[in-house]
Amino acid sequence: MSIPNQKPDDASLDSTLRPSRWDEYIGQRPIKENLRILIDAAKQRGEPLEHLLFYGPAGLGKTTLAHLLSHEMQVQMKVTSGPAIERVGDLAAILTNLSNGDILFIDEVHRLNKLIEEILYPAMEARSLDIIVGKGPAARTIQLELPAFTLVAATTRIAGLSSPLRSRFSGGVWRLEFYSEEDIKKILQRSANLLGTKIEEGAIAEIAKRSRFTPRTANHLLKRCRDVATVKGDGVVSQRIAKMALDLLDIDECGLESEDRRILKILISKFAGGPVGLGTLAAASSEETSTIEEIHEPYLLRLGFIERTPRGRVATARAYRHMGIAPPNSQKLFEL
Secondary structure (H helix, E strand, C coil): CCCCCCCCHHHHHHHHHHHHHHCCCCCCCHHHHHHHHHHHHHHHHCCCCEEEECCCCCCHHHHHHHHHHHHHHHCCCEEEEEEEEEEEEHHHHHHCCCCCCEEEEECCCCCHHHHHHHHHHEEEEEEEECEEEEEEEEEEEEEEECCCCCCCCCECCEEEEECHHCCCCCEEEEEEECHHHHHHHHHHHHHHHCCCCCCHHHHHHHHCCCCCCHHHHHHHHHHHHHHHHHCCCCEEEEEEHHHHHHHHHCCCCCCCCCCHHHHHHHHHHCCCCCCEEEEHHHHHHCCCHHHHHHHHHHHHHHHHCCECCCEEEEEHHHHHHHCCCCHHHHHHHCCC
16 A cells, blocks of 8 residues: 655656656767667567677666667566576576567676576577486487567676677677766756756756766666755755765765775775785775776776776876875876
8 A cells, every 4th residue: 555645765766767758868869869770770670689799887778778678679678687597498488578579677797697698698698598418328308489589688797698698699799988068967856856956057067077977876866865955955966065964975076985995095095006916905095896896997097097007006196196195206107
């Protein structure tokens, strides 16, 4: 039973803020143009979309694109993730329950079990599923015919996919790029309108420059600023309120969080700015290598605070200045 005037939680808010129409999706223009052609061509031929792979840092809109494809093609979308498909039977259950034209979206596809990955090959190419029943001499193979479906996959680690799997995405392998600050501002204004939140231009600019060029982060910061405006203000997100909220979250003017700054500080103070290997940096910071590589490093590279070299990671002169430390002469080599 629904409760009157019940406020939606963050999960449902994220769903509310997700674009539901193609023209509402801001940014990623080259990908949108190419996908628009794929969609129109598939509709005219009366065929399902070809298999598609999206990759790039988290929060850039890979899942949103999959939902929009489903909406544009007017088909159902079944959502799962690589770690959730543990056995061949799990994959078989999902595939056999698809209808003609449906989209199967697999998030974090690089975490698929290699055995399951091989089962996907004939499913993607020949729309058939080969299942081995029994063991030993009594074992036999059953081939199940599958409906014409579209596999849309997303990953933050394209290198984690095998070449045979990547080559089967006939619709294309598309990299999502970080957003421009102007696009982030448009996203924030749209989200504020959907949330019914009054926000000043100065606040939008303040949040945008600290949003790591990522829509998901921008929307998260907007919701936290809205909370501060409700508790400590009059409900309007002003530039003062935005600064207060972002300072409370310990996010600096470049969008670096405390953990980003800690990694930079360790790189500079413990390893004299580098070069240092990823494993060594992870051990020194008590972080997983995957966390540094997927969460922190892409943004630090985008800002020009670190450089990847054959010998390891190196802090640039720009990173030294941001941390308030005078760079040694050797770091001038890495000035951008």
